[in-house]
Amino acid sequence: MRLARTSGIAARLLSVLVTLFGISVFIFIVLRVIPGDTITGSLGIETGVLTPEQIDDLKRYYGIDKPLILQYFSWITSFLSGDLGFAYSTGVSVLTLTASALPVTIELALFGTISGVIMGIAIGMFSAKKPGSTRDFLGQLFGLLALAIPGFVLSTAIVTIMANKFGYFPNGYEYMTPWEDIWMNLQQMLFPSIVLGIAVAAPVMRTTRSALLETVDKDFIRTAFGKGLNSRIVQFRHVLRNSMIPIVTMTGIQFGYLLGGAVIVEKIFALPGMGRQILDAINKREYATVQSSVMIFAILFVTINLVTDLIYRRIDPRIK
Amino acid sequence: MKTQSSDKNWIHYYFKSTSGVVGAVLVLIMIIISICAAFGWTTHDPLTQNPMDALQPPSSTYWFGTDQFGRDVFSRAMDGMRRSMIVSIVAVGIAGFVGVLLGVLGGYLGKWLDGFVVRLSDVIFAFPAILLALAIVNSLGNSWIDTSLAIAIVYTPIFIRVARGPVLTIKELDYVKSVRVLGFSSPRILISHVLPNVLAPILVQIALSMSWAILTESGLSFLGLGTQPPDASLGLMVSEAQPMAAFAWWTLVAPSVFITLVVVGLNLVGDGLRDSLDPARRQS
Amino acid sequence: MSKPLIEVKNLRIETAEDSRTLVNNISFEVFPGEAVGVVGESGSGKTLTALSILGLLPRGVIARSGEINYSDSNLLASSEEHRRSIRGNQISMIYQDPMTALNPVMKLGKQLSEVLEAHDVLKDEAPERVFNAFKEVGIPEPDRALVSYPHEFSGGMRQRVMIAMALIMSPKLLIADEPTTALDVTIQQQILALVSEQRRKSGMSMLWITHDLGVVANLVDRVIVMYAGQIVEVGTVKDIFTNPQHPYTHGLLASLPKSDVKSRERLMAIPGVPPKPWMVENSCAFSPRCGRATVECFTQTPPLKTNEFTSAACFHEIGKNQ
Numbered sequence: 001m002r003l004a005r006t007s008g009i010a011a012r013l014l015s016v017l018v019t020l021f022g023i024s025v026f027i028f029i030v031l032r033v034i035p036g037d038t039i040t041g042s043l044g045i046e047t048g049v050l051t052p053e054q055i056d057d058l059k060r061y062y063g064i065d066k067p068l069i070l071q072y073f074s075w076i077t078s079f080l081s082g083d084l085g086f087a088y089s090t091g092v093s094v095l096t097l098t099a100s101a102l103p104v105t106i107e108l109a110l111f112g113t114i115s116g117v118i119m120g121i122a123i124g125m126f127s128a129k130k131p132g133s134t135r136d137f138l139g140q141l142f143g144l145l146a147l148a149i150p151g152f153v154l155s156t157a158i159v160t161i162m163a164n165k166f167g168y169f170p171n172g173y174e175y176m177t178p179w180e181d182i183w184m185n186l187q188q189m190l191f192p193s194i195v196l197g198i199a200v201a202a203p204v205m206r207t208t209r210s211a212l213l214e215t216v217d218k219d220f221i222r223t224a225f226g227k228g229l230n231s232r233i234v235q236f237r238h239v240l241r242n243s244m245i246p247i248v249t250m251t252g253i254q255f256g257y258l259l260g261g262a263v264i265v266e267k268i269f270a271l272p273g274m275g276r277q278i279l280d281a282i283n284k285r286e287y288a289t290v291q292s293s294v295m296i297f298a299i300l301f302v303t304i305n306l307v308t309d310l311i312y313r314r315i316d317p318r319i320k
Numbered sequence: 321m322k323t324q325s326s327d328k329n330w331i332h333y334y335f336k337s338t339s340g341v342v343g344a345v346l347v348l349i350m351i352i353i354s355i356c357a358a359f360g361w362t363t364h365d366p367l368t369q370n371p372m373d374a375l376q377p378p379s380s381t382y383w384f385g386t387d388q389f390g391r392d393v394f395s396r397a398m399d400g401m402r403r404s405m406i407v408s409i410v411a412v413g414i415a416g417f418v419g420v421l422l423g424v425l426g427g428y429l430g431k432w433l434d435g436f437v438v439r440l441s442d443v444i445f446a447f448p449a450i451l452l453a454l455a456i457v458n459s460l461g462n463s464w465i466d467t468s469l470a471i472a473i474v475y476t477p478i479f480i481r482v483a484r485g486p487v488l489t490i491k492e493l494d495y496v497k498s499v500r501v502l503g504f505s506s507p508r509i510l511i512s513h514v515l516p517n518v519l520a521p522i523l524v525q526i527a528l529s530m531s532w533a534i535l536t537e538s539g540l541s542f543l544g545l546g547t548q549p550p551d552a553s554l555g556l557m558v559s560e561a562q563p564m565a566a567f568a569w570w571t572l573v574a575p576s577v578f579i580t581l582v583v584v585g586l587n588l589v590g591d592g593l594r595d596s597l598d599p600a601r602r603q604s
Numbered sequence: 605m606s607k608p609l610i611e612v613k614n615l616r617i618e619t620a621e622d623s624r625t626l627v628n629n630i631s632f633e634v635f636p637g638e639a640v641g642v643v644g645e646s647g648s649g650k651t652l653t654a655l656s657i658l659g660l661l662p663r664g665v666i667a668r669s670g671e672i673n674y675s676d677s678n679l680l681a682s683s684e685e686h687r688r689s690i691r692g693n694q695i696s697m698i699y700q701d702p703m704t705a706l707n708p709v710m711k712l713g714k715q716l717s718e719v720l721e722a723h724d725v726l727k728d729e730a731p732e733r734v735f736n737a738f739k740e741v742g743i744p745e746p747d748r749a750l751v752s753y754p755h756e757f758s759g760g761m762r763q764r765v766m767i768a769m770a771l772i773m774s775p776k777l778l779i780a781d782e783p784t785t786a787l788d789v790t791i792q793q794q795i796l797a798l799v800s801e802q803r804r805k806s807g808m809s810m811l812w813i814t815h816d817l818g819v820v821a822n823l824v825d826r827v828i829v830m831y832a833g834q835i836v837e838v839g840t841v842k843d844i845f846t847n848p849q850h851p852y853t854h855g856l857l858a859s860l861p862k863s864d865v866k867s868r869e870r871l872m873a874i875p876g877v878p879p880k881p882w883m884v885e886n887s888c889a890f891s892p893r894c895g896r897a898t899v900e901c902f903t904q905t906p907p908l909k910t911n912e913f914t915s916a917a918c919f920h921e922i923g924k925n926q
Contacts, residue, residue: 019446022440027455030456144588145584147587148584149580150555150558150576153558156558160565164566218704223766223769225660227692228719229688229692237718260447263543264539290458294451298446298447301448317708317753317755
């Protein structure tokens with residue numbers, strides 16, 4: 001049994017590595033091959049503040065003057081050895097940029113996911129209690145609107161109302177990390193987390209509701225009532241607990257998506273995270289930054305999916 | 321073999337659901353609006369500026385008021401809807417065609433082709449939609465074709481998955497196995513047995529994917545990576561409205577309402593299709 | 605005549621939305637210490653009747669009218685809290701499929717201690733009582749069972765766990781809904797023996813639901829036969845087996861495989877299928893399949909008529925068996 005279990009995980013890891021390889025090739029094609037000459041050209045003109053060593057590093061990163069396949073390997077080896085390229089305009093290495101931007105995005109994604117999951121489970125439970133009733137309709141309406149109203153609309157509305165009407169807009173000030181000023185940091189995270197939370201709540205609510213409805217009809221729930229357990233205990237200890245697996249899976253997926261999908265929210269609320277890093281790089285034609293940042297996102301997402309998978313294998317005692 | 325979509329009753333059943341009807345109506349309205357915009361049948365010209373009438377609230381002349389250049393917001397929203405519609409139809413069309421093709425072939429023929437197709441899906445799935453679309457548009461350009469292509473790539477894997485599933489199940493059905501052994505040609509099996517069963521989930525997915533495509537497209541144009549000013553696009557209108565929204569709410573509300581309504585409509589249609597095409601979900 | 609432990613009066617169960625009859629006005633009693641078997645095919649309403657006692661009817665089905673009197677109160681009319689306090693405590697139930705009737709992600713020990721918790725047993729008493737409950741039902745290595753999950757056990761063991769769970773509060777009435785149907789014949793026998801033994805020790809009453817008349821032969825004192833939502837015959841086990849008065853019961857007995865090896869008689873099945881309860885509310889439900897039916901059988905519901913043998917709902921009872 002032990003052997004089978006480890007080889008199960010090993011097979012999974014192998015699969016993940018193959019996917020990562022595929023991802024790197026994909027990114028390479030989309031972000032390097034297609035713009036092709038533009039990048040090669042810009043290395044001559046736009047490298048303003050870079051030192052000659054940095055320019056050489058970049059040339060190695062891009063694999064300039066090499067055949068296509070070698071270009072790819074050149075990039076991959078640079079990337080894996082920690083050379084993520086340099087930003088033309090500032091000379092700062094992408095690695096440094098990422099080191100300060102990533103925590104911001106992670107913090108935002110965490111807050112967004114947690115608030116979204118709490119909202120989603122609560123509304124899902126609310127809806128599932130009486131399927132087909134008015135409360136169910138309201139719950140599902142919420143789910144639909146949360147999905148249909150774009151994040152940028154909600155964000156713009158919040159900015160308009162809060163900043164212009166109430167004069168309260170913590171995101172108008174310089175960003176503070178939690179170590180610098182925890183109170184300011186939390187305030188700055190507040191609105192963007194709400195916006196992201198709403199976006200997360202929609203699928204979580206849907207998953208929760210359908211998982212609950214499916215579980216509630218199961219025989220062991222009848223047994224639970226038949227034992228004399230009260231409604232609250234049955235709901236939480238039996239129904240919800242058994243519905244957790246799809247909910248946990250969905251949570252993991254949402255968290256992964258928030259990391260990369262919070263791009264617009266980061267921009268509107270002026271949070272210096274990875275999303276804003278990519279957007280700025282796109283506007284300034286900093287190709288290396290874009291390429292490396294996107295690769296990092298992909299790695300994170302795949303890793304989170306793997307972790308979610310492992311977690312759910314642990315919480316379901318049936319899986320051996 | 322009675323398949324889900326060979327049961328002609330599904331249309332009749334679809335219209336029994338209120339939400340399905342509401343969704344269909346919403347989508348229809350938006351399509352009509354888009355067609356009108358395409359023919360130039362808008363209340364005013366979306367591009368004409370009337371600086372004297374700048375930032376007027378909604379009135380009988382300007383149904384949704386005017387923006388900072390005196391342009392009619394309603395007409396611009398109509399035009400923006402047209403653009404979003406075109407992009408999402410083209411994008412989902414490509415994604416659907418390629419995705420279903422790959423999914424069906426991979427599922428049916430199996431082995432390395434299937435492995436490749438699945439792996440390709442996993443790779444594309446690894447990116448959040450907006451991020452991937454951003455990256456591709458960055459490389460390709462801003463035109464509506466580039467945007468459509470970018471969105472098509474983002475949403476191809478879901479069609480692969482949706483098409484592949486039923487194919488795998490059907491392939492294992494005893495009677496299909498026996499028919500194969502008897503030497504019936506693969507294309508014939510595919511067309512007469514596999515496709516009808518794949519049709520239903522694909523229709524559902526088309527509606528849902530279109531709603532996501534519109535969200536992604538408007539997100540891209542919000543970021544300035546799609547339609548360029550002075551052309552009208554819903555996302556762009558929202559971003560342009562930000563400085564003025566506090567005292568000219570209509571500039572923000574109009575494009576937002578258009579987007580929300582069409583996305584709600586498409587989702588309701590998708591759900592309605594799902595319920596009416598799946599015999600298991602129907603109540604007796 | 606002692607007072608019945610539980611008395612069902614004119615119980616009528618219908619679908620909630622369109623009021624289709626599922627159980628048509630039935631009445632019966634269970635006395636303290638007695639075991640009653642309820643026999644019927646699927647669709648006869650036997651399971652719904654059992655579920656309604658504890659208020660466990662599934663969604664979309666309700667007990668429309670009637671009384672279920674237990675301990676001086678009508679369970680159908682009392683508060684949910686009152687019913688809750690009785691469940692698992694004074695009246696317990698075990699179910700057909702031990703695979704699905706236990707919570708798959710909760711340790712077995714916890715599933716039992718929950719019952720104690722729900723009925724205000726002190727926390728420190730719990731581990732010992734659970735351990736003893738496992739031992740009582742013959743589960744080997746009870747301390748391992750405490751921390752195991754359902755999927756680690758076989759069907760027979762799981763059924764024992766369910767029995768332990770049902771009996772841990774020493775209920776006065778055990779309702780068993782075909783608990784042996786999903787088990788192998790040998791395991792069946794073990795479970796039947798276990799339940800009989802527990803009954804003997806505690807003197808509790810039992811309501812045993814089954815489709816298999818043969819099972820109840822050595823298990824119960826009285827038998828109730830149900831068909832298409834109605835009670836068609838009631839009697840002692842002996843009388844039912846030797847002198848059934850209702851043609852349906854007679855047919856059921858005739859279709860039982862005889863253990864007599866020399867018997868060369870073919871198994872007799874009753875031709876036809878049982879009707880839906882709501883379609884035969886106003887006639888004798890069995891008439892379409894009955895060889896003795898006359899006009900009145902098709903137009904009136906026969907009332908239960910008691911003769912020297914049993915009580916049968918028939919206009920043409922069979923009389924003494926030749």
